[in-house]
Amino acid sequence: MKEVKLETKRYLELILESLTERKTEVQSRDIIVKKLQDELGGKKYLLVLDDLWHVDPTLWHEFVDTLKGINISRGNCILVTTRRDQVASAVAAHLHMLGKLAEDHCWSIFKQRAFADGEVPEEIVSMGNGVVKMCQGLPLAANVLGGLLRNKGKHEWQAILDGNALLQVKPHPNLKTLAVVDYLGTRFPSWLREGLLPYLVKLKLSGCKKCKEVPSLGQLKLLRHLELVGFHEVECIAPTFYGVEVSNNGSSSDNANIQVFPLLKELVLDDMPSLTEWKGVELIPTGNVGRDGVGVRMFAGLEKLRIRNCSLLRSTPNQFEILRELTIKGVDSDMPLLNLCSNLTSLVDLIVDDVKELTSLPDEMLHNNFSLQHLSVINCREFCELPQSLYNLHSLKSLVIERCTKFSSIPIPNGVNHLTSLQSLRLYKCDGLISLPNGLLEHFQSLESLEVCICKNLVSLPLHLCEMPSLSYMNILGCPRLNSVSIEGLHRLGGFRTSIVGPYQSQWTLRPIDF
Template sequence: MGQLTCLQTLRYFNVGLEKGRRIEELGCLKKLRGKLRINDLHLVRSREEARTAYLQEKSNIYKLSYGWLRDEPEGCETIDEHVLDGLQPHPNLKFLLVKDYLGTRFPSWFSEESLPNLVKLKLSECNRCKEIPSLGQLKFLRHLELIGFPELEFIGPTFYGVEVNDNGSCSKIQVFPSLKELILEDMCSLIEWKGVELIPTTSGVRMFPKLEKLRIANCQLLKSTPIQFEILSELVIVEVDSEMPLLNLCSNLTSLVKLSVYGVKKLTCFPDEMLRNNVSLQHLSVEKCGEFHELPKSLYNLHSLKRLWIRSCPNFSSFPVLSGENYLTSLQSLELQNCDGLTNLPSGMLEHCRSLESLSVYKCNDLVSFPLHVGEMHSLSYLGLSHCPKLICVPTSGLHRLTGLRHLEIGPFSDMVDFEAFQLIFNGIQQLSSLRTLGVWGHLHWDSLPYQLTQLSNLTDIKMYGFGIEALPHRFANLTSLERLTLVGCKRLQHMDFSDAMPKLRYLGINDCPLLEDLSDGLSNLVSLQKLVLQKCEKLEHLPSSDAMRRLTKLGYLMIHDWPLLEALSNGLGDLVSLQELFLQNCENLKHMPSRDAMRRLTKLRNLEIKGCPKLEESCTNRSGPNSQWSNISHIPIIKVGGSRIQDLA
C-alpha cells in the first residue's frame, strides 16, 4: 500500500500484521485527502508505531475515524491510550469519530490547541473510560456525541476547560461557544453532570450559548444536570429513572420547541411553570412513564402546540379542566395510547381544536366517554377511536361535518354499545365523500355489517375485524373504488362471493377465518387483483380451481400461511402467469409442489420462500434425496427454505 505514493482517496484502511497492511504504510501516502477510516487499531502496539502513519502531517484529510476491536483482553488500556496519542491528526481536521477505544482517558491533543477547526466529534463505545476529555473550548465544535461510557460516573469542570485565576475569576468565559447539538447516551453509571456552578467566578461564565438540541438516553442513574441553557429548543430524555434531570434542565428554559420524554420512571407531572415559561413549545410527547398521571393547567397556554402524544402511561388519568379562553388552537395531532387511567376527555377540549388533523385514542382501557360533538374539527384528516373496551358514550352526531376526513379507525367498544347504536355512528360517516380508508372492529355476535358501509363509494381501503358475518353482503359491489380489502377474525365467514366484480381491487387479505372452505367462486371475478394473502384458514384444503386461477392474470404476490389441511399445491398454480413472489408458511402437512411443467409456466416467478412446512422443506433443496422436488423449482432465482437462502441467482 505504501508504494501508492500518489494516492489521494482512501476511504478505509484495515490494519494488519502482514507486510503492506501495517499502520506505517499510511505514512508514505502523503497526498491523502478527504475521508479516512482506520480499523483494527488493536493490532498497533505502541505510540511510536502509531506515529509512523504521520497523520499530523496530512493537512488535506478533513474526516478521520478510528476503530478498535471491541472485545480486547484485559490490560490493553495503556496500549490503547498510547496508540491514540500517536494518532494525533493535523489541526485542519473537522470531523473525528473514535469507536471501541478501551483506554481509561483521552490524550492531551483533545484540546483547542490541537483541534482548533473541529466541527463534529463522536466518541462511541469507550467502555473503560472513566473521564471524558476537555472539550469546552473547541471554538468551532457544533456537534458532539458521547455514546457508550459505562464506567463514567461524573461530568464536571474538566469537561468545560474553564481555567480559574488566583482571584477566583475565570479567564475564559464561554463554554462550548458554537455547540448546537449534544448527545449523551448509554452511560449506565453516570450520576452527576455538573455545570460551571462548581467554579467560583465573578465574571459570569456562559455555558452552551448556542446549544439548540440536547438528547440524554439510557443514563438510568443520572440525578443532576446543569441549568444553564440559553436557547435550547429541542430536549429528548430517554430511560432516566429520576425526574430531577428533566426538571433541572427545564427550570430556567423559555425557548423549548420540542420536548420528548420516554421511560422516566419517577416523573409524575410537569410543574405548571415549566409549560407556562415555554410558550413556543410545538411538540410534546410523554411515553412509558409509569407514574405520570396528569398535565398542568398551563397546558392550555401553549398556543403554538402542534403535537401532543401521551403513550403507554398507565396512570395518566386527566387533562386539566378548561377555564377562560385558552385553547389549543394550533394543535394538529393528538395521540392517547395505552393510558388505562384515562376515563374521559374534558368537555369542550376537542371542539376548540380547530386545527386538529390527526386524533388517535387507542387502548385506553378505562375510557368511558368520548366527546359526542366532534363536528367542529373541520381540519381533521385522521380519526382513530379503537380498542377502548369500556367506552359507552361515542360520537353519533356531527360526524358528517368532518368534511376533510380521509382515514377512520373505529371500534370495538363496550358490549353495552349494541349493533343498533354502532350503526348510528355510520349515519354521519356515510355522508363523508372524502373518506378513503376505513378500519372497523365489531363483535362476533353481530351477524351483519352496518348497511351504510356499502354506500361509501369513494373508499379505496377497508379493513374489517371480528364481525360474525357468514358472507359479504352483495351490496359490497357498490364499492367500485375499493383497491384493498382485509378481513381479520371473522370466525363465522364461510363464503367469499364476488360475483359482482370489484374492478379496482388490487389487494385481498384474509386472516383467521376458520370456517372459510372454498375461494374459487370468490376470486374469479377479481381481474385486477395483484396481491393475495391467506392466513389461518383452517378449513381450506386446496387452492382455488384452475379456472379461477386462470382469471387472476395480474396476481404477482401470493402468501399461504397456516393451512393445516393443505397437502398439495395443484397444477392450477401454474396458470398465475404474472406471479413473481410465492410464500408458503406454517403449512405443516404440505408435501407436494405443483409438477415441474406447471412450475415452469411461472416464467415471472422470482422469489420462493418455504418456512414452517417440514414435510415440504425436506424435498425442496438441492441436497434432497430420491423424493426430491428440486427440479420443479430450481429455475427460480431466489429460493429460501426453512429460513436459509438455498439459491440466489438475482
C-alpha cells in the same frame, strides 16, 4: 474495483474503464451499456466489488439486471466483499463469512509493517504477542497497528498494550470531523484539547467504556455537534469538561469572560449507566464582573440536547439560553428534567420517554415555553396528569401521551386559554384514563388528527364532530369499556379522509349519523 456506494451508471463506467484501460468520455448510460456489450460479448467474467459499504436493494437489482442484459453467457459471477451485514444480506445469493487469521499470520503482517528490516528488537519481543492478540485475527488491524508502531520505542508499545492507542495518534490540525469508536484506553490524549484541533466541527466519542472521565472539550471554538456515547465508568461530568479553571480568588485562568462551547448546536449524552451528576461551571463572586462574579456563558448556541439511557442521572446544569429541542429518555429521576427546564423559555420540541419518577410536567416550564410546538410523554409509568398550564401553549401543534398506564387526567380549559394551534392528539395505552371532559375536544379548532387507542378503562369519549371543522383523521380502537361513540356531524366535515372506529367491546354502539 473499490467503491463505497453502489450507483448503477457509475459502476458501469468503472467496469468499462477497467476493460478498456482508458477514461470513459461518454455521458449516456445507453452508450456505456452498448460499449460493455461489445467488450464482454461471448465472454465469461468475474466482477469483484471490494469493500462495499452502502447498497440500495432496488439499485442493486437494477445493476444486476443490466449486467445480465449485457452478457447472457452462463458462468458469470459477482464477488462482493463488505464489512456490513446489511450490505451482505442485500446482495448475497451465497453468503460466506470470512474466518479470522491465525496469530502467526497476524504477526507476519504486523512485523512487516512495524519493522523496516524485519528484525524485532529484544525489548519488544515480549510485547509482540500482546499486540497481535489485540488484532483479533483481522489483517487490517495488524496492518494499521504495525504502521502506528513503526519506529516507536518501548513506552509507546506499552501505551498500545494498555489500550491507550490514541496517545500515539497525531491527527491533522485541519480535521473537521472525528469519530472515536470502542476506545479501550483509560484517558484521552493531549491533542483532544484547544489549540491542537482548532477547526473541529463534529466529534463523536463512542464505546469508551474504561474512561472514568470525559475529556476537556469546552474550548473547541468551532465545535457544533458533540456525541458522548457508552462511557460506562463515568460517574460525574465535572467542570473540567468545559476546559476552564476558576481559581479560589475568582479569577479565570484565561480571562474574566469565559465562553464554554460557544458554537455548539447539538449535544448527545447516551448509554452512560453510571452517570449520576452533570455539573456546570460555578460562578464565583469577584466584584469585578458584575454582581454574579466571573462571567461564564455556557452553551450559548445550543439548540438540541438529547440525554438517553443515563438511568442514574440526578442533576444537570440549567444554563441553556436558546435550547429548542430536548429529549430525555431512560432516566429514572425526574430531577434532570426539572433542572433543565427551570430556566428554559425557548423550547419548541420536548420528548420525555421512560422517566420513571415523573408524575406531571413542571408547571413553570409550560408557563415559560409558550413557543412549544411538539410535546410527547412516553413510557412514563407514574405519569398521571397534565397541569392546567398546558393551555398556555398557544403554539402547541402535537400532543402525544403514550404507554403512560397511570395517566388519568386532562384538565378542563379555563377561561379563554385553549390549545388553538393543536393539530394532532394521540392517547395510546393510557389505562388510567376513564373519560375526557365533556366539550374538551371541541375547543381544539385546528385539530386534524385524533387517536385514542388501547385505553382499557376509557368509558366516555364525548365527540361533537360538527364543532371540529379541521378534523380529517380519527382512530378510536381497542377501548373495551367504551360503550359508544357519537360521530354526529361527520358528514359536515368536508376535508375528512379516514375514520377507524371500534370495536370497543362485544356489545358496542356506533351512534348513527343523521343525513
